[in-house]
Amino acid sequence: MADGEKLIPINIEEEMKSAYIDYSMSVIVSRALPDVRDGLKPVHRRVLFGMHELGVRSNSSHKKSARIVGEVLGKYHPHGDTSVYDTMVRMAQEWSLRYMLVDGQGNFGSIDGDSPAAMRYTEARMRKIADDMLADIDKETVDHQLNFDDSLKEPTVLPTRVPNLLVNGASGIAVGMATNMPPHNLSEVVDGTVAYIDNNEIEIDELITHIKAPDFPTGGIIYGYDGVKEAFHTGRGRVKIRAKASFEEVQGRECIVVTEIPYQVNKADMIKKTADLVNDKKIEGISNIRDESDRNGMRIVYILKRDAIPNIVLNMLYKYTALQSSFSVNNIALVNGRPQLLNVKEMIHHFVEHRHEVVVRRTQFELKKAEDRAHILEGLIIASDNIDEVIAIIRASNNADEARNNLIERFKLSEIQAKAIVEMRLRQLTGLEQDKLRTEYDEIMLLIADLKDILDKKERRMQIIKDELLEVKEKYGDERRSVINVAGGDLSMEDMIPDEQVVITISHAGYIKRTPLTEYKTQNRGGVGQKASSTRNEDFLEHLFVGTNHQYMLFFTQKGKCFWMRVFEIPEGSRTSKGRAIQNLINIEQDDSVKAFICTQDLKDEDYINAHYVIMATKKGVVKKTSLEQYSRPRQNGINAITVRDGDELLEAKLTTGTSQIFLGLKSGKAIRFEESKTRPMGRNASGVRGVTLANDEDEVIGMVSVHNFEEEILVVSEKGYGKRSSIEDYRVTNRGGKGVKTISVTDKTGGLVAIKNVTDSDDLMIINKSGIAIRMSVEDLRVMGRATQGVRLINIKGNDSIAAVAKVMKDEDDLEESEILDIEVNTEGATEVDDTEEKDGTEIDNPDTEE
Numbered sequence: 001m002a003d004g005e006k007l008i009p010i011n012i013e014e015e016m017k018s019a020y021i022d023y024s025m026s027v028i029v030s031r032a033l034p035d036v037r038d039g040l041k042p043v044h045r046r047v048l049f050g051m052h053e054l055g056v057r058s059n060s061s062h063k064k065s066a067r068i069v070g071e072v073l074g075k076y077h078p079h080g081d082t083s084v085y086d087t088m089v090r091m092a093q094e095w096s097l098r099y100m101l102v103d104g105q106g107n108f109g110s111i112d113g114d115s116p117a118a119m120r121y122t123e124a125r126m127r128k129i130a131d132d133m134l135a136d137i138d139k140e141t142v143d144h145q146l147n148f149d150d151s152l153k154e155p156t157v158l159p160t161r162v163p164n165l166l167v168n169g170a171s172g173i174a175v176g177m178a179t180n181m182p183p184h185n186l187s188e189v190v191d192g193t194v195a196y197i198d199n200n201e202i203e204i205d206e207l208i209t210h211i212k213a214p215d216f217p218t219g220g221i222i223y224g225y226d227g228v229k230e231a232f233h234t235g236r237g238r239v240k241i242r243a244k245a246s247f248e249e250v251q252g253r254e255c256i257v258v259t260e261i262p263y264q265v266n267k268a269d270m271i272k273k274t275a276d277l278v279n280d281k282k283i284e285g286i287s288n289i290r291d292e293s294d295r296n297g298m299r300i301v302y303i304l305k306r307d308a309i310p311n312i313v314l315n316m317l318y319k320y321t322a323l324q325s326s327f328s329v330n331n332i333a334l335v336n337g338r339p340q341l342l343n344v345k346e347m348i349h350h351f352v353e354h355r356h357e358v359v360v361r362r363t364q365f366e367l368k369k370a371e372d373r374a375h376i377l378e379g380l381i382i383a384s385d386n387i388d389e390v391i392a393i394i395r396a397s398n399n400a401d402e403a404r405n406n407l408i409e410r411f412k413l414s415e416i417q418a419k420a421i422v423e424m425r426l427r428q429l430t431g432l433e434q435d436k437l438r439t440e441y442d443e444i445m446l447l448i449a450d451l452k453d454i455l456d457k458k459e460r461r462m463q464i465i466k467d468e469l470l471e472v473k474e475k476y477g478d479e480r481r482s483v484i485n486v487a488g489g490d491l492s493m494e495d496m497i498p499d500e501q502v503v504i505t506i507s508h509a510g511y512i513k514r515t516p517l518t519e520y521k522t523q524n525r526g527g528v529g530q531k532a533s534s535t536r537n538e539d540f541l542e543h544l545f546v547g548t549n550h551q552y553m554l555f556f557t558q559k560g561k562c563f564w565m566r567v568f569e570i571p572e573g574s575r576t577s578k579g580r581a582i583q584n585l586i587n588i589e590q591d592d593s594v595k596a597f598i599c600t601q602d603l604k605d606e607d608y609i610n611a612h613y614v615i616m617a618t619k620k621g622v623v624k625k626t627s628l629e630q631y632s633r634p635r636q637n638g639i640n641a642i643t644v645r646d647g648d649e650l651l652e653a654k655l656t657t658g659t660s661q662i663f664l665g666l667k668s669g670k671a672i673r674f675e676e677s678k679t680r681p682m683g684r685n686a687s688g689v690r691g692v693t694l695a696n697d698e699d700e701v702i703g704m705v706s707v708h709n710f711e712e713e714i715l716v717v718s719e720k721g722y723g724k725r726s727s728i729e730d731y732r733v734t735n736r737g738g739k740g741v742k743t744i745s746v747t748d749k750t751g752g753l754v755a756i757k758n759v760t761d762s763d764d765l766m767i768i769n770k771s772g773i774a775i776r777m778s779v780e781d782l783r784v785m786g787r788a789t790q791g792v793r794l795i796n797i798k799g800n801d802s803i804a805a806v807a808k809v810m811k812d813e814d815d816l817e818e819s820e821i822l823d824i825e826v827n828t829e830g831a832t833e834v835d836d837t838e839e840k841d842g843t844e845i846d847n848p849d850t851e852e
Contacts, residue, residue: 024175028339032172033179036333036340036347037354038133038158039165041172043087046076048101049155051126052134062105062123069119078148081119088124089116097168098183098217099476101130111218111261111298112268129476133160139365141358159358161468162476163189163351165333166211166344177339179332182214182231182239182263187477190469196348197462204233204345211344212484213239214327219260219481220244223324228484231329235341243323244483247310248301253287254310256302256317260481262325267293270322271300277320285313307571307580355465360455367451370444372416377441379417380424384434386411390421503766503807504545504553504570506582510593513579514570517546544768544805547599554631556596556616557588558649562641562684564634567599587637596653603632613656615676616641617664617691617704620648623736624688625679628655643687652704660708661733664692665716665743665756668699672740673731676706690737703756712758713784716744717767717794719751719802724791725759725782745790755806763808767795770804 034041040048050072056063069084077084090096092104095111106122109115116122126134136159144153169183192210196202213228222228223240231237241262248257261267271291277283285308292299304313318324331342335350342350383390393410397403404418413421427433454460502514547553547567555563563586571580582594596616601608612628624642631639644650656676665671672692679689692701705714710728717723724744731741746752759765761780768774775795785791795803 028174028177029334029337032174033177033332033334033339034165034170034172034181035157036165036335036342036350038160039163039168039170039333040158041170043077043079043083044091044101045158046072046154047084047088047091048126048130048134048158049137050076051102051124051130052137056125058103058126058128058131060125062103062125065104065106065119065122065124068124075152076147076154085116085119092124095218098215098481099129099162099167099186101127101133101168103127111266113266129162129472132472132475133158133162133164135159135161136358136362139362141361141365157354159362161355161472162186163193163348163469165351166347169214170333174339177332178330180328180330181333182327182329183216184211184213185215185478185480187473188212188215188480190473190477192344193348193352193469194466196345197352197466200349202345204343207344207348208232212480214329214482215480216241216263216327216482218263218265219483220262222482222484225484225486227326227329231331232344235329235331235343235346237329239327239329241325241327241482242318242485245314245317245323250301250303253306254304254308256304256310256314258300258302258323259298261298261300262322263327265322265325267291267298267300274302274317274321283313283316283320284308285316307573307577309568309572312568352465355468356461359461359464363451363454363461367448367455370448370451374441374444374448375414376417376420377437377444379413379420380428380437381441382411382413382417383407383421383424384429384437387429394422499548499550501546501548502567502572504547504567504597505579505768506545506594507579510582511579512570512582512585512594513573513577514547514549514567515573515575519575544766544807545597545599546766546807551599551601552603554598554600554614554653555582555586555588555594556598556641556650556653557592557638558595558644558651559589559592560640560642560644560650561588561592561638562631563588563594563638564603564631595650598653598655600628600655603628611657613658613676613681614641614653615656615662615679615704615706616653616688617651617701618642618644618648618688619651619700620645621664621690621692621694621701622648622688623662623664623679623691623704624686625656625658625676625681626684626686627681630684640684643685645687651701654704654706656706657708660706662691662736663705663707663714663731663756663758664701664740665703665705665753666692666694666699666740667702667752667754668695669742669744669746669753670695670740671714671716671731671743671756672736672738673728673733674736674738675733678736693737693739695739702753705756705758707758709758709760712760714743715755715757715759715765715779715782716753716791717755717757717803717806718744718746718791719754720749721767721769721793721795721797721803722750722791723782723794723806724785724789725779726787727784728758730787742788745788747790750790751802754803757806757808759808765794766807767803768805768807769795769797769801771798771801773801 030042032041038045051068054063054068054071056068065085065088068088069081072084073081088102089104089108092100092102092108094100102124103126104122104124107117108122137155141159143156145156147154165181166184166189167186169181171180172178188211192207195207195210208229213222213225221242221244223242227238227240231239243258243262244260245256245258248255261270271289274283275289278286285305286302287305288303290301290303292301302313302317304310331347332339333342390407393406394403397406400422403422404415407413407418407421408415454464501517503517504512504514506512549568551567553565553567553570555565565586570585573579582588588594598614600612603609609629609632610627613625614628614631615623615625617623631641641653642650658676660676661673662676663671663673694700707728713725713727714731715723715725726743744750744753759779763779764776765779766774766776777794782792
């Protein structure tokens with residue numbers, strides 16, 4: 001250690017604490033947080049003041065950015081040149097600031113995140129609105145402080161006429177706190193501020209009628225209003241922003257076209273991430289993405305696949321990409337040098353207080369100037385009234401000081417007045433100039449009286465603030481860019497999709513689609529039908545079902561598994577399209593196939609799911625009942641619905657309320673009717689109990705009906721197009737497990753039974769045969785017949801064709817035209833699981849030969 005040096009031990013913990021507190025306070029006060037009065041951080045303020053001092057105003061020519069940055073660095077901002085240039089660049093970007101403060105010339109970057117050109121290549125000047133932020137700065141309206149080397153003075157705040165904090169917002173990360181303020185529309189902010197000036201007790205709810213919501217430079221849709229309201233009331237909130245999208249057809253393909261994206265979203269990054277999601281199969285339905293943005297505006301085009309539903313794809317984009325993002329409002333600003341969380345009324349209050357102080361200080365400055373000038377004019381007027389004597393005194397004096405003293409002594413003048421008289425020009429001795437002096441003096445006395453009146457009366461000062469604000473609105477106010485969707489919020493996907501009724505068809509090879517019911521027209525009985533679907537070779541439509549878009553779809557496979565889907569998730573197809581393979585929609589095994597479907601209402605409604613059952617029937621005559629609640633929690637790979645025995649397969653599943661009666665129809669032309677209550681509810685893994693005894697090994701169950709309205713009739717359809725309806729009362733109630741009674745006379749002409757339905761006169765029938773021909777007819781055209789008859793011809797069958805599926809359609813009473821609405825058989829009653837032990841119960845057999 002050198003001579004004279006000594007070690008001073010210090011506590012490192014205390015030293016770290018004090019050093020870090022100093023640093024954090026410096027970051028909070030001098031770097032990251034904006035001042036509540038002018039809405040600027042120190043670096044922004046210094047850039048604008050530096051440009052003002054350099055004379056680079058809105059009415060001057062552009063100057064090289066490097067020169068402006070050098071000016072700000074050398075005089076006011078002792079940090080890196082990058083921070084200063086980046087700040088200036090941001091103030092010139094239309095996608096960053098709602099109202100730009102700098103007018104840039106050259107490459108100032110892009111919304112795709114491209115860097116601006118180096119400062120030696122770009123030029124800048126202030127915009128007119130920035131001039132208004134610095135107006136009156138030379139009139140001692142704001143306090144100044146010494147710069148970093150105490151050689152110059154810089155303003156501590158700008159005397160802004162623009163409520164910049166609300167209008168342009170701010171964001172910054174300090175130590176232990178951050179700020180994130182959204183921009184707002186200038187016209188709305190001025191209206192809100194004026195309303196506050198008129199009534200300082202105004203409620204925030206009333207302010208919101210003026211300042212409706214944030215207004216982002218990139219536009220977009222503010223989705224939901226709760227977050228906005230919370231932010232206005234508390235200073236914190238979450239504002240959801242969505243891109244502005246529309247549907248277009250481009251070269252025959254459906255496209256989603258985005259013209260505005262959320263604030264602070266990098267367009268190029270967003271497109272790249274979306275493409276990655278599409279490649280990873282996280283978002284389905286997009287075949288290509290094109291960025292067609294140019295100098296005329298933004299245009300991002302998502303080209304959809306042919307079977308994609310635009311609404312669903314758009315919702316997926318909102319869900320998984322930055323097309324929907326949220327802005328977390330956190331209104332922290334410096335109030336008297338201390339960080340404070342502010343609501344909208346407090347921000348307006350502090351701005352108005354600042355403007356009031358500026359007006360007072362400006363008026364005091366102008367009053368002092370006016371009084372000084374009036375004082376000089378009084379002296380000049382005395383001199384002009386006594387001009388000969390004044391000239392004589394000046395001529396008789398040896399020097400200027402003597403002349404001044406002699407004048408002071410003779411006319412009782414002040415030093416300043418005497419100096420002004422001595423320095424007076426000869427032309428001021430003309431009569432015209434003397435008149436001018438008196439006129440100017442009269443005017444200045446009026447001005448002094450007016451300025452004193454302003455200082456005496458607060459209401460006059462407030463009126464001046466209002467007038468200047470309205471002038472700012474007149475000059476810079478514009479229309480909102482961000483649209484407000486008040487009804488938005490956490491809308492689910494189905495809210496975007498109309499709840500139309502649709503026909504769902506599944507082909508033998510497992511292709512599924514949904515088609516709006518309106519594509520099918522009613523024909524008379526015996527018609528040939530219209531083409532319903534183009535299927536592949538040897539494929540045919542095997543199932544036809546009717547539902548509405550918002551319902552839940554349960555798929556039951558022949559192996560006894562259950563899968564879960566929303567109806568609107570089934571791809572839409574035209575009447576003639578073949579649809580999508582079911583394997584692509586649900587994780588079904590290769591050797592399994594869908595056999596039954598149930599459309600239900602909301603599976604999250606506990607009362608609903610506990611009051612309903614699923615009842616199932618297999619080809620071998622087994623039935624089973626299970627509570628719907630057991631199917632309300634779907635799994636990706638499906639869940640077990642029933643344990644199917646060897647050689648059997650699941651045939652039907654119906655939704656019931658537990659009080660209906662069950663009809664099972666057999667291929668041999670028989671049917672059985674029993675009470676649903678005869679089968680007790682079972683778990684999902686049970687295999688069920690016997691529902692009907694088959695006549696022989698060739699026989700099988702072809703359908704199940706659950707009936708709770710006994711005014712309905714039973715309709716049966718045979719393979720070769722014959723059908724009839726019979727009264728329910730023709731079938732007596734027996735125990736389950738019996739052999740059943742004859743329901744149609746089966747002959748070679750009619751073919752075996754293929755369908756059994758419960759119908760009323762208000763129903764229509766839709767029949768589809770294996771070649772894809774569909775026909776729709778009214779049930780009321782069919783008369784009620786006895787059980788044992790063979791029925792009437794419903795559809796003309798050509799060649800070896802036969803009926804594949806029959807569905808029931810309900811007419812819409814409100815629409816007497818041809819577009820009837822299909823009513824899905826949702827009211828089928830619940831099936832429950834069955835133990836093998838129950839199989840031997842209730843096997844009473846009805847006399848198979850009993851006929852009418």
